[in-house]
Amino acid sequence: MQKSFDKKKFLSQNSIWLVLIVLVIIMSIAQPSFFSVNNLLTLLSGEAVKGIMAFGVMFAILSKGIDLTIGASAALVAVITASLVQPADYANAILPGLGTLPAPLVFLIGLALGAVIGGIYGAIIAYTKIPPFIATLGAQLICRASAKIYTNRPVSNLSDDFRFLGSYRIGGVFPIIIIVFFVMFAISAFLLTQTRFGKNVYAIGGNDQAARVAGINVEKNLILVYIWCSVCAAIAGMLLAGRSGSADPANTGLNYELDAIAAATVGGTSHTGGICRVSGVLAGILILGVINNGLVMLKVDDNMTNIVKGLIIVGSVVLDMRKNAKRA
Amino acid sequence: MTDIVKEFPGVRALKGVQLKVRPGTVHTLMGENGAGKSTLMKCLIGIHPPTSGKIVFEGKEVHFKNTLEALNSGISMIHQELSPVPERSVCENLWLGRAPRKGLIVDHKKMRQDSIDLFQKLGLDVDPDEKMGNLTVAKMQMVEIAKAVSYDSRIVIMDEPTSSLTDAEVEHLFRIIAELKAKNVAIIYISHKMDEIFRISDDITVYRDGEYIASDRAENLNVDKVIQLMVGREVTEMFPKVDCPIGDTILKVENLSAGRAVKNVSFELHRGEILGMAGLVGAGRTETAEAIFGMRTVTGGKIYKDGKELHIKSPEDAIANKIGLLTEDRRGNGIVGLLSIKDNTVLANLKKYGFPLNHKKMREDTEEYVKKLNTKTPSIDTPIQNLSGGNQQKVLVGRWLLTDPDILIVDEPTRGIDVGAKSEIHSLITKLAGEGKAIIMISSELPEVMGMSDRIVVMHEGIMTAVVDRKDFSSELILKYATSDVPYQPADGKQ
Numbered sequence: 001m002q003k004s005f006d007k008k009k010f011l012s013q014n015s016i017w018l019v020l021i022v023l024v025i026i027m028s029i030a031q032p033s034f035f036s037v038n039n040l041l042t043l044l045s046g047e048a049v050k051g052i053m054a055f056g057v058m059f060a061i062l063s064k065g066i067d068l069t070i071g072a073s074a075a076l077v078a079v080i081t082a083s084l085v086q087p088a089d090y091a092n093a094i095l096p097g098l099g100t101l102p103a104p105l106v107f108l109i110g111l112a113l114g115a116v117i118g119g120i121y122g123a124i125i126a127y128t129k130i131p132p133f134i135a136t137l138g139a140q141l142i143c144r145a146s147a148k149i150y151t152n153r154p155v156s157n158l159s160d161d162f163r164f165l166g167s168y169r170i171g172g173v174f175p176i177i178i179i180v181f182f183v184m185f186a187i188s189a190f191l192l193t194q195t196r197f198g199k200n201v202y203a204i205g206g207n208d209q210a211a212r213v214a215g216i217n218v219e220k221n222l223i224l225v226y227i228w229c230s231v232c233a234a235i236a237g238m239l240l241a242g243r244s245g246s247a248d249p250a251n252t253g254l255n256y257e258l259d260a261i262a263a264a265t266v267g268g269t270s271h272t273g274g275i276c277r278v279s280g281v282l283a284g285i286l287i288l289g290v291i292n293n294g295l296v297m298l299k300v301d302d303n304m305t306n307i308v309k310g311l312i313i314v315g316s317v318v319l320d321m322r323k324n325a326k327r328a
Numbered sequence: 329m330t331d332i333v334k335e336f337p338g339v340r341a342l343k344g345v346q347l348k349v350r351p352g353t354v355h356t357l358m359g360e361n362g363a364g365k366s367t368l369m370k371c372l373i374g375i376h377p378p379t380s381g382k383i384v385f386e387g388k389e390v391h392f393k394n395t396l397e398a399l400n401s402g403i404s405m406i407h408q409e410l411s412p413v414p415e416r417s418v419c420e421n422l423w424l425g426r427a428p429r430k431g432l433i434v435d436h437k438k439m440r441q442d443s444i445d446l447f448q449k450l451g452l453d454v455d456p457d458e459k460m461g462n463l464t465v466a467k468m469q470m471v472e473i474a475k476a477v478s479y480d481s482r483i484v485i486m487d488e489p490t491s492s493l494t495d496a497e498v499e500h501l502f503r504i505i506a507e508l509k510a511k512n513v514a515i516i517y518i519s520h521k522m523d524e525i526f527r528i529s530d531d532i533t534v535y536r537d538g539e540y541i542a543s544d545r546a547e548n549l550n551v552d553k554v555i556q557l558m559v560g561r562e563v564t565e566m567f568p569k570v571d572c573p574i575g576d577t578i579l580k581v582e583n584l585s586a587g588r589a590v591k592n593v594s595f596e597l598h599r600g601e602i603l604g605m606a607g608l609v610g611a612g613r614t615e616t617a618e619a620i621f622g623m624r625t626v627t628g629g630k631i632y633k634d635g636k637e638l639h640i641k642s643p644e645d646a647i648a649n650k651i652g653l654l655t656e657d658r659r660g661n662g663i664v665g666l667l668s669i670k671d672n673t674v675l676a677n678l679k680k681y682g683f684p685l686n687h688k689k690m691r692e693d694t695e696e697y698v699k700k701l702n703t704k705t706p707s708i709d710t711p712i713q714n715l716s717g718g719n720q721q722k723v724l725v726g727r728w729l730l731t732d733p734d735i736l737i738v739d740e741p742t743r744g745i746d747v748g749a750k751s752e753i754h755s756l757i758t759k760l761a762g763e764g765k766a767i768i769m770i771s772s773e774l775p776e777v778m779g780m781s782d783r784i785v786v787m788h789e790g791i792m793t794a795v796v797d798r799k800d801f802s803s804e805l806i807l808k809y810a811t812s813d814v815p816y817q818p819a820d821g822k823q
Binding site: 206 | 642643664671687
C-alpha cells in the first residue's frame, strides 16, 4: 500500500521527465540523427545559457515574483566584461590601451556587477512593494540602454582565457559550457534545498505574511533572490560573449528572459508562488531545447516551432494547476 | 425564521434558532462573539443557505440561494466590513451591476440624476461623482444604505454599523434609521453597544452558542437582564486550570499605543502566569499583540522584558527576544499551506539547523512535536493544508515551542477547531505556564478566557478598561468592562 502510493507520487512529481523521454523518442524516430552524441552536445550547449538564466529566474517566480531584466543585464555585463579583455593593440577596442585583464579577475568583476544590478532592483521591489513585473521591466529598459550607451558597436576580439568557459571543448569535442551549466544546476539545487535561504524563499512565495510572522526577514530574502537572478544573468552574459566571441549591446541576450521564464514555467514552477523543483526546471529547459533543436533538424518552419512552444508552455501550466488543485 | 439549523463541516453553528421581525421596527440581535448572529443573517440573505429550517418573508416561504436573490426580493445587508470598489465613483458603486442603459450604452446622465434624487430623499450630503475610496467610512455606509433603499428593501440588516463612526455620524445614522422605520422598513441591527441598542431598538432577541435564548420588547428589558441572558451559564470546569506559582515580572508594557487601534495599554506579565485578554470585536487585543510582536508599528509607550527595554521592529526581533505569537488568522499569517508539516514546523527556527541544513535533525524535531502534541497526519511530508484546522493549529503550536519562547502570545488559539483538539491545546497552555513560561491568551470565548487565566485584561475599542483578578471573575463583570468607555485606573493601594 505504502509502496504503491509512493510510486504514484513519484510518477506525478516526475511526469515531466516522461514527457521529455517521449519527446526524445519521437524526435529520434522522425530524424535518427537527432539522437547522435554530436547533436545532443550541440543541443545542451545551445540551451546552457538560457538554462542558467532559468535557474536564476525560478527563484524569483518561486517567491511569487518575476525577473524580466535578466536578458538585458546579461548584455550589460557582457559588453562591460568583454571590453576588459580586448588586446591593447586592437584598433577597435572600446577602452583603447587598457589591454587584456586576467580572465578570473574579469569574471569576478562581472559577478559583482550582476550582484549590484540585482541588488538595486531587488531592494526597490522589497521595500517599495511595487510589482516585480514593473520593477524588472523598468530595469530591463535601463540595462539595455546602458549597454548601448557604454558602446554602440559589438565588442569583439576577446582573449582566449575569457572565452574559455563559453567556447572551449574538452578534447575538441565536449563543450565545457555544459559542465558550467550542470555546476549551476547543482548550486541552485543546493541553495534551494539545503540552505535557509531556499526554505525562506519557499515560505515567502507560499505565504509571505506567515513567513514574516515566523521571523523571516522578507525584504532581505527578496533582495537576495534578485541578486541571485542577476548573478545568473551575469554568468550567462559572459558565457554568451565567450561562446560567440563578441558581445553586442543591442542583441546579446535579447528576449532570453522570456525563454528562461518559459523553461522554469514548463518545469513546474508556479507563478502563484511556493512551488518549484530544480529537477523539474532542468527537464523544462531540456524539453524546450529538444523542441528547438529537433524541429530545426526536421526543417520545420521557425514560426511553427514557436507555435508548438507556445502551446507547450500554456498546456504545461494548465496541467500543473489541475495537479496542484487536486492536491489542495 | 423558524428552526434554523446551520451546520458547517464539524460544527453545528446554529441549533434550531428563530427570529421574528415586525415591519417598521428596529430589531436588535445580541449575543457574545460566536453566538450565531452573523451566521443567522448569512442564512437569511443566502450567503450560507440553512441546512434546515424555514424562512418566511411577507407570508411566503423563501429559499434564497445567493445575496442577489435576497436583494431583489427586498432584503439587503450592510456588512461590518464594507466592500466598495474604491477607485470608481459613488454613483457607479451605487448602481453596480445594474446601471441604467440606453441600448448597449450606460446612461450616465440618468444614473447620476437617480443618485442625486436618492440622496436627497434620504437627506444625504454625498457627491455622486466623488471616488468611493475618498469617502469616510460613515459616508460609505450611508451610500450602502442608499443602495439598500434603491433596491426597495423591506428588511435592512446592519452588522455593527457604528463600530467606526464618530458620535455625530452615529446620530445621522439613527436619523436615517428613523426615516426607514417611518417607511415601514424593518431593520435588523447587530451591535454590542448597550446604550445605543436601548436607544433605538423596538425588539431584542438574544442568542447564545448557536441557540435561541429569548426575545422581547426592548422596554421590558434592561442592560443587566440582557447581559445575564447573553452569558446565562455557569463557567464549568472543563478547563484544566492548575494553579502554578507565579514568578517575577517578565514583561512590562507601559502606555503602549499603535495608531488608532491601541491606546495607552499598560500591563505586567509574570513568569508562570496566564494573562487573559477579553473584549469584543474591535477591542484592539490582536493589535496589542501585534504591536508587542513587531508586526505593527508602535506609536507610543515602552515594552520591557526582564527590566530591559525592548525595541522590537519585526517578528524577527521578537523571536530573538524569545517572544512567540500564535496568530489569530491561521490561514492568513500562520500556515504556509503548500509546505509540509516539517517545513512549517521548523519555519521560525531555521537558524538552528545550520549550513547546509541538517535535514535529519529537522525531521527528528518535527517527529518529536507531532508526537508530543498528538498531531494527526499521515506523514510529516504532507502539505499542511491537507490537515484539519485543529491539527494545523497543533503544528503551529509546535513551531513556537520549538523556538523555546519565554513569552508566548496565543490569539484565539482554539477558534474553529474541534472540541478534542481544543482541550488538548488548553492543557498544553496550562502545562507551559507550569514550566515557568508566561502566556498571554487572547480569546473571545468568555468561558475559555475565564477558565484559563490568572488575570484578565479587558479592552474596548483600543483602550484598556479593566484588569480583573481570578477571584473576581464573572461574565457579567467582564462584559460590563468590555462595553465600557472608561479607561482603567490602576488601584493605588486603596482597592
